[in-house]
Each structure stands twice: as structure tokens, then as C-alpha cells.
Amino acid sequence: MMREVLELYPGAQRALFKRYHIGGCSQCGFQPTETLAQVCQRNGELNVNEVLQHIRTSHEQDAKILIEPKALAEWLRRDTTIRLLDVRSREEFEAVHIEGSVLMSQPMMREIMAEGTNSRALVIIDHEGKQGLDAAAYFMGHGLTNVRCLRGGIDAWSQEVDPKVPRYRLGS
Amino acid sequence: MNDDLQKKITDAMANPQNMGELPNADAVGTVGNSECGEMLRMWIKYKEDRGRKIIDKATFQSFGCETAIAVASLATELIKGKTAEEALSMKTDQLAGELGPLPPMKIHCAELVQGALRSALEPETESKPAAGTPASQSPSLLDSFSKPKEGSVKVVFLNEDKKNT
Numbered sequence: 001m002m003r004e005v006l007e008l009y010p011g012a013q014r015a016l017f018k019r020y021h022i023g024g025c026s027q028c029g030f031q032p033t034e035t036l037a038q039v040c041q042r043n044g045e046l047n048v049n050e051v052l053q054h055i056r057t058s059h060e061q062d063a064k065i066l067i068e069p070k071a072l073a074e075w076l077r078r079d080t081t082i083r084l085l086d087v088r089s090r091e092e093f094e095a096v097h098i099e100g101s102v103l104m105s106q107p108m109m110r111e112i113m114a115e116g117t118n119s120r121a122l123v124i125i126d127h128e129g130k131q132g133l134d135a136a137a138y139f140m141g142h143g144l145t146n147v148r149c150l151r152g153g154i155d156a157w158s159q160e161v162d163p164k165v166p167r168y169r170l171g172s
Numbered sequence: 173m174n175d176d177l178q179k180k181i182t183d184a185m186a187n188p189q190n191m192g193e194l195p196n197a198d199a200v201g202t203v204g205n206s207e208c209g210e211m212l213r214m215w216i217k218y219k220e221d222r223g224r225k226i227i228d229k230a231t232f233q234s235f236g237c238e239t240a241i242a243v244a245s246l247a248t249e250l251i252k253g254k255t256a257e258e259a260l261s262m263k264t265d266q267l268a269g270e271l272g273p274l275p276p277m278k279i280h281c282a283e284l285v286q287g288a289l290r291s292a293l294e295p296e297t298e299s300k301p302a303a304g305t306p307a308s309q310s311p312s313l314l315d316s317f318s319k320p321k322e323g324s325v326k327v328v329f330l331n332e333d334k335k336n337t
Contacts (some may be wrong), residue, residue, distance in 0.1 A: 089211070089213070089233070089235075089325045090193065090325075091325040091326075091327055092325060092327055095327040095329075096327070103193065104191075104192050104193070104233075105192045105193040105194070105195060106190070106191070106192040106193060106194050106195070106215075106231045107192075107195060108192065109191060109192045131235055134238075138188070141187075142187075166329045166330070166331060167329070167330040167331075168327045168328055168329045168330060169328050169330060170325065170326065170327065170328070171326040171327075171328040
């Protein structure tokens, strides 16, 4: 089922969209209860094995960008120039954020691009590791190579590094 | 999804314009709900131009759908220099600009952008009904997006959840 595919390969939604334009949002995407075969079937009878291979390859590429929470904590102790860029909403950022991180904004975006330096590392932080890779891909697509993404987002940071950072969920 | 459209979306995604919060914005509009992964927020800054109040700059933040990001990227460019009324009168296919007509399954993504625009711009039009809103559609998501302006992002701490159970 797609739910399991996404659990196993969190970047699967991105991978499917980028190559096959499947998914994206709940309206044009797939249901968690659908199987990958069903999704492939109704999107032009794609070859399931080929799609699965693509998801796996993308996952391996994603894994290179991800940094484990504990590894980031250690890195921050050694390097104080690391820029922590939070790509969540302002409400979430104001409710809780990692010390030293900055909320992504238009001026911040411009500053990072204008700086264009690869000597200063950029680490993307999201809520649960679902959106940060897109932001990381965006910066990398613009020539920044020293870009990482916190695996599991701030939620994993709370659980594995700093329990004082409270965990939360998004309500409606 | 035809290849041409896919290429255009990919191109727009490769260099999205106007992403991120705009400090000192005059208006902010939010639609959707980040919980389900499709929230779009738009910031607008106006300026005076020959007695008209026109949009000087527009930026957006999106969670989720890449088509919505591509449309928002193009739309925030297209509405520059327009008044709030002019921007609101734009239809979804106009907002999608050079992406051209979107297939039915992707129209929702452009509606998300239109909803965010309405949410941000409608105070400027003194609650007049937005022109150009698709009238023929059955209850659309746009309607539900446009209702509450606030509270689209609600942070619930997990320890509070535990207390309540």
C-alpha cells in the first residue's frame, strides 16, 4: 500500500511527482490505501518494477542529503557558522524552534542565494522530514552544494537530541 | 499529463519566484490546512501608482503540491502592477500563465492559488464577491479554503494531547 511505501521511502511522493507527475496533493494524488500497482495502473499503466526502482534510487540520493539529528548536534558544536534554515510556517516556528535557526523568508532566501557560498553549510529543518528535501533540492539546484536536511525534522530532534523542544502535531 | 505541461511545471519548479514570507506585507492570505499537506500562504505589498493602489510585490509559501508551487510562482509575478480588483478578476487559467490550460486533475492546484489570493486581497475590495470565480462548479474546495482566514496552522503540543486523554 502507498502508506507503507511512503513510510519506507519518505521521499517517494517527490520521486513519483518529479518523474511521473503522480501525486502532489490529496486531490491529484493517491490514497494511502491504494497499492502502488493501482497507482501505476491508472497513470498510464506504468511498469511497477521500474517505478519501484526509481523510488529506491531516489531514496538513496535523498539519504545522502539527510543528516541524523545527533550528527547535526555534534556538527553544530564544532562549527558555529552552520546556518539552520527552518522551512515550516511562522506559527510552528514561533511555537517551537531549534536554537539558532532562522525562519525562511524572502529576504533570507535572497541572502542565501546572493551569498552563494559553499563554505557555510545550510541545514534545512522542517516538521517531520517530509518537506525539507524539496527545499534542499531547490538550493542545490541553484548551485549550493553544502546543503543538508535534518532527517525527521524538528520532531526527530525533539526525540533524539533535545527533549526540551516540545513535540507537536498540526491540528485543524 | 502531457509532456509539454510537465516540462513547463518542471521549469517553473526549477526556479520558483517569490518564495518565502514577505516582511512588512500589507496583506496575508492563507488557504488549506498544512495538516493535510496542502496549505498555501500569500503575502502582498502594495504601492501607490498614479493614484492607484497596485500590487508591488507578492510572495508565497506552500506546503505540498508542486503544481501549486509552480502556479503560485507564476501568479505572484503576473499580479504585480495590478490592483486588488484586477488581480481578483483573474481566472485560474490566467493565474497559471504560461503553464497554459491545466488538466482537470490539476485545476485544484490553481484554485488553491486563487483561494490564497482571495484570502489576501478581499479586504481591499470591501467584501465584494470576487469576480472571475468559477461559478459553475459544484461545492468546490476553493469555497472551503476561502472560509476561515485564521487558524489554518494550529500547533498542538503532544504533551497537551496526553493531558487531555
